[in-house]
Amino acid sequence: MPWDELLWMFILLTVVAIFGQLWFHFVDSLLERAKRLLFRRGQPPVWHTLPGEKEDDDGHQ
8 A cells, every 4th residue: 555545544544533532422411411301300329328336445346
């Protein structure tokens, strides 16, 4: 392959990769908006911490 064909292949692959990244971020943002619209009234999950462990006078648990 001559160098000009290799250059055009590289440019084509670069354009495809950039288009793929833009498409992914576009679709991802649409999905996030749909999630916010559909589930905006839902309460966030409650995270409970473990109960505190008590130590005796010797520093043992």
